[in-house]
Amino acid sequence: xxxxxxxxxxVIGHVAVLTMNNAPVNALSRVLGDEITAAxxxxxxxxxxxxxxxxxxxxxxxxxADLKGRSSIIKxxxxxxxxxxxxxxxxHAIRECTKPVIVAINGPALGAGLAIAASAxxxxxxxxxxxxxPEIDVGLLGGGSHAARLFPHTTLRKMxxxxxxVPADELYRLGVVNQVxxxxxxxxxxxxxxxxxxxxxxxxxxxxxQTLNAIEDMSLRDGYRYEQDMTAAIAKTEDAKEAQRxxxxxRAAVFVGR
Numbered sequence: 001x002x003x004x005x006x007x008x009x010x011v012i013g014h015v016a017v018l019t020m021n022n023a024p025v026n027a028l029s030r031v032l033g034d035e036i037t038a039a040x041x042x043x044x045x046x047x048x049x050x051x052x053x054x055x056x057x058x059x060x061x062x063x064x065a066d067l068k069g070r071s072s073i074i075k076x077x078x079x080x081x082x083x084x085x086x087x088x089x090x091x092h093a094i095r096e097c098t099k100p101v102i103v104a105i106n107g108p109a110l111g112a113g114l115a116i117a118a119s120a121x122x123x124x125x126x127x128x129x130x131x132x133x134p135e136i137d138v139g140l141l142g143g144g145s146h147a148a149r150l151f152p153h154t155t156l157r158k159m160x161x162x163x164x165x166v167p168a169d170e171l172y173r174l175g176v177v178n179q180v181x182x183x184x185x186x187x188x189x190x191x192x193x194x195x196x197x198x199x200x201x202x203x204x205x206x207x208x209x210q211t212l213n214a215i216e217d218m219s220l221r222d223g224y225r226y227e228q229d230m231t232a233a234i235a236k237t238e239d240a241k242e243a244q245r246x247x248x249x250x251r252a253a254v255f256v257g258r
Contacts, residue, residue: 002042007035008057014050014198015191016043016099025063026056028112030073030083032066033090036116040093040101047257050198050205052097053190054120055104061129062113067138087112091146094119095213098206100197104190105129106183108165111143118146121209122193123177125168126186131176132165150176201239201255 006029008019018039020026036054043049056062065087074080094101094116103109103117105125114131117123131150133143147156151166151174158164171177181189197205211230215223234240238258246253 002035002038004035004039006032007039009039011049012191013195014048015194016046016049016052017187017191018052018054019057020055020062021057022066023058025060026058026113027063027066027068028087028090028116029066030086033087037086037090037093040097044096044098047202049099050200050202051194052099052101053104053187053194054094054101054116055187055190056106056113058107059128060107061103061105061109062116063108064111064113064134065142091115091119098209100194100205100209102190102194102197104186105131105177106186108132110134110165115143115146118143118149123171124179124181124186124190124193125171125177126181126183127168128183129168129171129177129180130165131159131171132163133159134163134165136161137163150174201237201243201253202257203237203239203255204234204243207234 006020006022008021010017018036020032020036022029022032026032043052073083100122101120102122102124103120105117105123107126107128108130109117110132111134114133117131133147135142144156144160147159151159155166155174159166166174166176168177168180172180178193179189207230211227215226218226239255242255243253
């Protein structure tokens with residue numbers, strides 16, 4: 001397991017719980033971004049982990065890019081493209097993790113924090129959670145492409161042009177989050193959902209996520225053809241046969257990951 005300094009890593013059963021811990025507001029520093037990337041890559045090749053919960057320590061999920069730390073990173077030609085690439089890879093690592101990633105928003109998720117949430121598979125938020133793109137207020141842009149995966153056209157433009165923070169109740173009304181909880185109920189709800197996912201065939205879950213990622217930008221015809229091919233591949237596994245036997249015998253399936 002990698003040695004992290006700004007990311008807490010804990011495994012509960014088959015669920016990895018990652019907690020961003022870069023006080024005071026969990027800004028996405030170079031260290032935190034690299035550690036999230038490393039954790040997702042590690043989890044992708046760790047069979048014991050079947051689902052991930054990602055949250056933030058304290059009252060803020062992630063306040064966005066670490067603007068204060070940029071000056072120590074971007075000093076000369078080539079530094080900005082390298083920094084931008086590393087930031088992109090952090091988001092891609094979440095999306096491309098072979099295990100479903102549940103984001104538990106414990107407070108504001110701003111800019112890069114929104115991009116982290118949008119890169120995940122499922123989103124839960126406490127009543128104190130919110131999503132926003134405040135870059136307009138600091139002379140920057142960013143996160144619009146990720147926000148477009150979550151928000152309708154006019155809401156996204158309001159966010160980009162004004163820095164509007166979308167509160168938890170509106171996030172649920174828009175279908176952006178799966179559930180709104182009390183602050184105390186957030187992690188129990190996220191872990192319960194993760195455990196439900198972890199109880200399924202890990203092979204089927206892995207292929208399901210791979211398929212959803214792959215067909216996102218495909219036509220209906222190509223996307224469904226891809227799904228059919230993946231269904232045929234799943235049907236040949238021991239887990240699929242066990243699932244069918246368990247269904248007929250009216251018992252819980254015992255999956256072996258083969």
